[in-house]
Every structure is written in structure tokens, then in C-alpha cells.
Amino acid sequence: MLLGLTHRRCLLKCRSVKSQTTRSAVVDSALSAFRSICGEDGVSLAAAVREQHGKDESVHRCRPPDVVVFPRCVEEVSAVAKVCHKHDFPIIPFGTGTGLEGGVGAVKGGVCFSLRNMDQVLDLHQEDFDVTVEPGVTRKALNAYLRDTGLWFPVDPGADASLCGMAATSASGTNAVRYGTMRENVLNLEVVLADGTIVHTAGKGRRPRKTSAGYNLTNLFVGSEGTLGIITKTTLRLYGIPESMVSAICSFPSVQAAVDSTVQILQSGVPIARIEFLDDVMIDACNRFSSLSYPVTPTLFLEFHGSERSLEEQVNTAEDITQSNGGSDFQWARDPETRNKLWKARHDAWYAAQALRPGCKAYSTDVCVPLSQLPQIIVETKEDLMENRLTGPIAGHVGDGNFHCLMVVDPDDPEELHRVHLFTERLARRALAMDGTCTGEHGVGLGKRALLCEELGHTSIQVMQGLKDALDPKNLMNPEKVLQLRRV
Amino acid sequence: MSGRVLVGVKRVIDYAVKIRVKPDNSGIVTDGVKHSMNPFCEIAIEEAVKLKEKKLIKEVVAVSCGPQQSQETIRTALAMGADRGIHVEVTGKDYEALGPLQVSKIMAALAKKEDAQLIILGKQAIDDDCNQTGQMTAALLDWPQGTFASEVALEGDKVKVVREIDGGLETIKINTPAVVTADLRLNTPRYATLPNIMKAKKKKIANMKPADLGVDLTSRLEVLRVDEPPQRQAGVKVETGGGPGGQTEGGRDDIEASGARRGAQNYADGTL
Numbered sequence: 001m002l003l004g005l006t007h008r009r010c011l012l013k014c015r016s017v018k019s020q021t022t023r024s025a026v027v028d029s030a031l032s033a034f035r036s037i038c039g040e041d042g043v044s045l046a047a048a049v050r051e052q053h054g055k056d057e058s059v060h061r062c063r064p065p066d067v068v069v070f071p072r073c074v075e076e077v078s079a080v081a082k083v084c085h086k087h088d089f090p091i092i093p094f095g096t097g098t099g100l101e102g103g104v105g106a107v108k109g110g111v112c113f114s115l116r117n118m119d120q121v122l123d124l125h126q127e128d129f130d131v132t133v134e135p136g137v138t139r140k141a142l143n144a145y146l147r148d149t150g151l152w153f154p155v156d157p158g159a160d161a162s163l164c165g166m167a168a169t170s171a172s173g174t175n176a177v178r179y180g181t182m183r184e185n186v187l188n189l190e191v192v193l194a195d196g197t198i199v200h201t202a203g204k205g206r207r208p209r210k211t212s213a214g215y216n217l218t219n220l221f222v223g224s225e226g227t228l229g230i231i232t233k234t235t236l237r238l239y240g241i242p243e244s245m246v247s248a249i250c251s252f253p254s255v256q257a258a259v260d261s262t263v264q265i266l267q268s269g270v271p272i273a274r275i276e277f278l279d280d281v282m283i284d285a286c287n288r289f290s291s292l293s294y295p296v297t298p299t300l301f302l303e304f305h306g307s308e309r310s311l312e313e314q315v316n317t318a319e320d321i322t323q324s325n326g327g328s329d330f331q332w333a334r335d336p337e338t339r340n341k342l343w344k345a346r347h348d349a350w351y352a353a354q355a356l357r358p359g360c361k362a363y364s365t366d367v368c369v370p371l372s373q374l375p376q377i378i379v380e381t382k383e384d385l386m387e388n389r390l391t392g393p394i395a396g397h398v399g400d401g402n403f404h405c406l407m408v409v410d411p412d413d414p415e416e417l418h419r420v421h422l423f424t425e426r427l428a429r430r431a432l433a434m435d436g437t438c439t440g441e442h443g444v445g446l447g448k449r450a451l452l453c454e455e456l457g458h459t460s461i462q463v464m465q466g467l468k469d470a471l472d473p474k475n476l477m478n479p480e481k482v483l484q485l486r487r488v
Numbered sequence: 489m490s491g492r493v494l495v496g497v498k499r500v501i502d503y504a505v506k507i508r509v510k511p512d513n514s515g516i517v518t519d520g521v522k523h524s525m526n527p528f529c530e531i532a533i534e535e536a537v538k539l540k541e542k543k544l545i546k547e548v549v550a551v552s553c554g555p556q557q558s559q560e561t562i563r564t565a566l567a568m569g570a571d572r573g574i575h576v577e578v579t580g581k582d583y584e585a586l587g588p589l590q591v592s593k594i595m596a597a598l599a600k601k602e603d604a605q606l607i608i609l610g611k612q613a614i615d616d617d618c619n620q621t622g623q624m625t626a627a628l629l630d631w632p633q634g635t636f637a638s639e640v641a642l643e644g645d646k647v648k649v650v651r652e653i654d655g656g657l658e659t660i661k662i663n664t665p666a667v668v669t670a671d672l673r674l675n676t677p678r679y680a681t682l683p684n685i686m687k688a689k690k691k692k693i694a695n696m697k698p699a700d701l702g703v704d705l706t707s708r709l710e711v712l713r714v715d716e717p718p719q720r721q722a723g724v725k726v727e728t729g730g731g732p733g734g735q736t737e738g739g740r741d742d743i744e745a746s747g748a749r750r751g752a753q754n755y756a757d758g759t760l
Contacts (some may be wrong), residue, residue, distance in 0.1 A: 148564050150682035240682040
């Protein structure tokens with residue numbers, strides 16, 4: 001829906017090149033090969049299954065693949081990939097379908113590799129703080145597995161996503177400010193390329209905490225969104241579960257005051273775990289949705305991790321800083337029940353935003369700018385929203401300079417959809433103009449390919465295209481994502 | 489009052505594992521399978537530790553009956569805040585036949601030996617689903633019991649327990665010493681943190697055998713066979729044409745074949 005009219009026309013042209021029936025007939029010829037590799041149960045042509053695997057949680061419409069396969073091990077993934085390579089079928093890896101940029105849509109049809117049956121936690125090394133997992137393991141499942149060890153994997157993008165999928169989209173989350181994103185926390189990957197070759201990006205079974213051995217292949221695939229290979233194992237860096245946590249909330253008279261506080265807290269060396277910003281529109285929505293009564297002004301939600309003693313120091317420092325910036329109503333809590341109550345507004349933000357206009361859908365924008373630019377971009381964005389009569393409460397990972405407008409839009413109103421689409425393009429360009437990026441954590445997917453070109457510039461895009469050509473010369477891996485179709 | 493609470497913790501197959509039956513149908517595959525503390529036992533430990541943090545009781549003792557590996561479960565309890573552990577060693581055939589009756593005899597003996605004020609157990613174990621050990625322990629000791637607890641409050645020498653029952657919630661007040669069994673909503677167990685796991689290594693676990701407590705482990709039960717639940721059949725489409733009373737000929741046959749009509753009849757005439 002938010003693709004814009006020119007994109008849609010381009011896609012329709014692609015579809016008409018190979019008609020539906022011709023493509024299906026070609027796929028049919030390979031079905032027996034798929035069945036002999038994955039078993040009778042491991043291949044599905046059912047419409048419901050294909051539709052389920054053709055969409056994620058973005059606003060992009062469903063684009064079902066021609067067939068869904070369910071491989072059980074990396075050897076099966078490789079064998080099926082070889083068949084696809086022989087027949088020139090597009091290959092689309094699928095984890096949990098919780099992406100936000102249409103990354104799993106089978107724009108040119110093809111074979112969806114649903115990796116959910118590969119669901120083992122392999123090789124946990126407690127003393128080394130690392131673990132290797134298969135694509136079917138989600139982040140909550142891993143943390144439940146680890147609960148007796150005192151370790152956890154802190155990257156938390158909100159959804160219960162596949163960890164390999166999180167690696168593929170370079171996911172991030174609310175505690176990236178302290179624990180980093182996937183880029184900093186993936187030590188090694190096992191990847192199957194378009195021709196079935198199995199690659200271990202840091203060497204098979206290797207898991208040193210740091211290395212300077214050769215090209216950084218691991219981080220080449222992190223964030224590649226399935227366009228360079230299928231991730232079948234990821235080795236992750238683990239952290240100790242914090243001994244104690246304290247949550248706090250503080251209201252500010254302006255966005256500037258909130259961001260200034262954030263910068264100063266970071267500068268003072270407080271190892272803050274989460275620092276989330278909600279604007280006045282969002283706080284108002286949360287008040288209504290959860291029957292709270294927070295002051296309707298820019299608000300920061302903070303979370304501190306550490307030992308009992310260090311927490312006291314952290315909270316005191318943070319409180320002093322917020323007060324010196326005009327912050328008020330500073331509340332904090334240590335026990336889980338009160339902490340959850342304090343953070344309830346932030347947790348329910350998505351639903352609170354949707355509740356502003358029942359019957360409408362919510363779409364999250366995602367840009368990231370240097371911290372110093374955050375007040376200006378938020379102020380300009382709010383003006384843009386008001387000028388164009390759009391509903392877009394703002395929630396942000398302000399410690400990273402990353403914020404989301406939760407656009408609440410009527411899916412049956414094409415005029416409003418168009419206004420939202422133009423708004424998101426302006427927002428992305430505004431971020432680019434401030435030395436930022438058009439996507440802080442959601443990825444490029446289908447909708448931001450043109451913006452990626454603007455962000456990186458022609459030369460860098462050419463380098464990326466060169467890498468893509470080297471690893472996937474037939475352009476079978478998740479076509480039409482990240483990089484635009486090259487105009488020959 | 490001694491201020492001492494005994495908490496039973498059982499080592500079971502982890503709840504997230506897909507259970508497989510042994511090919512000879514003699515039992516479940518346990519070799520190489522991930523084990524962890526029974527979730528209801530985690531809730532029991534959490535409640536005991538909370539009582540200690542509120543200074544309402546003085547000492548939490550974690551007890552587990554089983555082979556050497558049960559000590560890992562006790563260590564987890566210690567990492568969550570229990571003060572010391574007791575490992576009652578039961579191995580081999582005795583362990584395979586270990587059930588609520590024997591465990592309750594062990595818990596009763598330990599309660600007397602340790603002069604316990606309160607015993608907190610999980611309401612049931614997720615492997616056998618018996619839901620008997622708490623009740624049997626209370627009966628052997630002739631102590632009051634507050635089972636399926638979703639709230640526990642110590643009030644002097646009494647305990648107020650809010651119980652989850654079919655009709656809703658029932659609040660009872662019982663004298664101590666007493667047995668309480670923990671239900672799901674009693675609390676949310678804490679994660680064991682690394683510093684606490686390190687500290688737990690220094691806490692003591694006493695070893696003993698059931699014979700030391702004068703307990704006879706002979707089981708009155710014999711497991712004959714273990715089978716997986718029947719595979720789910722595909723749904724059967726039947727002809728429409730009225731309710732169980734009046735279908736077309738062909739429809740009736742379909743429904744009878746799938747047993748649905750018999751089922752409906754049983755429901756109608758009250759045999760189900």
C-alpha cells in the first residue's frame with residue numbers, strides 16, 4: 001500500500017513477463033525433487049500455507065511464493081537450493097514472519113524456505129558466553145533455555161523473532177544503548193548460498209570473542225535480509241543476567257530537555273540499559289488506553305541494570321541530570337510489579353496508538369540520526385504531521401538517536417495512505433540530510449530501496465551490487481529486496 | 489517457631505522439549521534430553537525466598553530426591569535464594585519407581601528431623617502430573633494443607649491461603665506447621681543471576697539415603713506400558729441436513745463412521 005504508484009506499475013510489469021501458469025508449471029517439475037529431499041510433509045502447495053509465508057507484519061501486501069519447503073537440516077537446505085539454482089527459482093528464506101519491511105514477499109514467486117523445523121539450541125558454552133542456534137529458535141525460546149545458567153541474549157526487537165532472522169535484518173531493540181545490536185553480537189554464521197554452497201563465515205565452529213582474521217564475512221551477511229544467502233546457524237554473544245534492575249520515568253517541558261538529559265546521562269558514564277522517549281501525543285494515547293495520568297508532555301522511560309549498590313549511584317546521577325534540565329515527576333521502582341506498572345505505558349504504546357483511531361492500521365516509520373540532531377528532527381517531524389493532518393505518535397530509542405512514528409492510518413482511504421507514504425519519504429530524507437539513515441533497525445526490504453541509493457550514493461551502491469553479483473550472480477536470493485533491479 | 493521452610497524441588501524434563509517414547513514402550517527417552525527444575529517447584533522456591541526477604545521466616549531448605557544430577561536442581565534453588573540443600577539419593581530401579589507416596593514419606597521424615605514450620609511444594613510435576621505429594625505429606629504428618637495456592641500470607645502462627653478452585657478463589661486460614669502447594673499464579677520466579685550462581689556454589693548440600701530416614705521405597709505401582717497419544721486424524725467433512733436427529737441417508741453414514749453421532753447421542757441421553 002505504501003509502495004507508491006510508480007513502484008506498483010514496475011512490479012506489474014515484472015509479473016507479466018512470466019505468466020502465473022508458466023511459472024507454476026516450471027516449479028511443478030521440481031516438486032518431486034523437493035519431496036525426496038524434505039519428505040512428503042516437507043513441501044506445501046496449499047494456498048493458506050503459501051499466503052502465510054508471503055507476508056510479514058508490515059503493510060506490504062501478501063506476495064505468496066509458488067511453494068513452501070520445510071527443510072530439517074542444513075544438508076536439506078543446501079540440496080533444495082541446488083535444485084532451485086538449476087531451475088533458476090527465486091529463493092526466499094523465512095524465519096518467523098515478524099519483519100516490518102516486507103522482506104519475505106515473493107515478488108517474483110519462487111520457493112520459500114521455511115526454517116522453523118530447524119529449532120535446536122546447539123553448543124552452549126557458559127564460561128565463554130556463547131551459544132549457537134538454528135533458525136527456528138526464537139529469542140524468547142533461547143532466553144527460556146538459558147534461564148538456569150545466569151545468561152541471556154539481550155537484543156530485544158519487541159517481537160518473538162527468529163534469532164537467525166534477527167541476524168539477517170541486523171535487528172536492534174530497546175536495550176541496544178547498552179548491549180548493542182545484532183551487528184555487535186553475532187560471532188559466526190553458517191550460510192547456504194544460492195548454489196547450495198555451505199559457508200562458515202568465521203570458520204566452522206569458531207567462536208573467539210574477537211578476531212582480526214580476514215574479511216569480516218560474518219557482518220557482510222548480518223543485515224543482508226536474505227539477499228546473499230540463507231542463514232542456517234548463528235553463534236551469539238551472551239551476557240550475564242543483571243543482578244538487579246531499576247526502572248524510572250521522568251517528564252520534561254520540551255523534546256530538547258529530554259534529549260539533553262539523554263546525552264548528559266550517556267556522557268556521565270551511567271551504563272543505562274534502556275532510555276525510551278515518548279512524545280506528548282503518545283503519552284496522551286497511553287493515558288487513555290491504560291487509564292494512567294502521566295503529564296502530557298515529552299517523557300523519558302529509563303531502565304538501569306547492575307548490582308544493588310551501583311544502581312543507587314546510577315539512579316541518583318540520572319535524577320540529578322533530569323532535574324537540572326527541567327525534568328519533573330521523577331519516579332523510580334525496583335520491584336518487578338511496580339517496574340512493570342511504570343513501564344506499562346511504553347509496553348502498550350503500539351496498542352495505545354492504534355486505539356486512537358479504532359479500525360485503523362498502524363505502520364511504524366524508522367529513522368536514526370546523530371543524537372545532537374534528534375530534537376530538531378523530532379520538532380520538524382511533528383510540524384509535518386500536524387500540517388498534513390496525520391496521526392503519528394512518536395516513540396524512540398533516544399539513546400541511539402532512533403525513533404519511530406507510529407502512523408495510524410485508515411487502510412481503506414487511498415488518499416490518506418498516499419499522504420502517509422509521502423510523509424515517510426520526507427521523514428527519511430530529513431534524516432539523511434542530518435547525516436542519519438533511512439532505517440535504524442527495520443531494514444530496507446521492499447519499500448526503502450530508492451532511499452538506500454540516496455543514503456549510500458552511487459559508488460557504495462555499486463560496491464554492494466558487486467558483492468551481490470559475486471555471491472548470487474543469478475539474482476535468486478530474495479529478489480527485489482535491499483538493492484533495486486539493475487537497469488540494464 | 490523454627491522459622492524454617494522446606495521446599496521440594498524436582499528434576500524433570502524441560503517443558504520446552506518434545507517428549508519421545510522409547511521404542512520398546514517401557515518409558516520416555518531421558519538420555520541426553522535437557523532437564524530443569526519443575527516449573528511449579530520454581531514457584532515454590534520463589535515464594536519461600538520472598539517470605540525470607542520479608543523476614544517472615546529464617547531459613548529456606550531445598551530438598552530433592554533422585555540421582556546425582558538432582559544436585560544441579562538443588563544448586564538452581566540455592567542460586568534463587570535458598571540457604572542450603574538436602575539431596576536424598578535415589579538411583580536406578582528405585583528412581584524409576586519413585587512416586588508421590590515415597591517422596592511424601594521422605595518429606596515427612598525430613599520435616600520432623602528439621603523441625604520445619606512450613607513445607608512448600610509445587611502443586612504437581614509436569615512429567616507425571618500426579619498432584620499428590622503435597623496432600624500425602626500433609627496426611628502423613630497430620631498437618632493442615634493449603635493446596636493450589638495463588639496467594640500465601642503468614643499471620644503469626646497461622647497461614648492465610650487463597651486457593652484456586654473450579655468455582656473461583658477460596659480463602660482459608662490454617663495453623664502452622666502446614667503444607668502449601670504452589671499454583672501457577674502464586675508468583676513469577678526470578679532468574680538465577682551469575683553472581684548468585686557463584687554464591688550458590690559455596691552453600692551446603694547434605695547427602696543422605698532414604699534408609700537414613702527410615703523410609704521404605706517399595707512401590708505399589710508397576711508401569712506396564714507407555715504410549716504416545718494417538719495421531720491426530722484429519723477432519724472428516726459430513727453432509728449437512730439438520731442436527732444429530734435428522735440427516736440424509738448418506739450423511740448419517742458419514743457421521744456414524746466418525747463416531748460423532750454416537751457421541752452426540754451419549755451427550756443427549758446423559759451417559760457422557
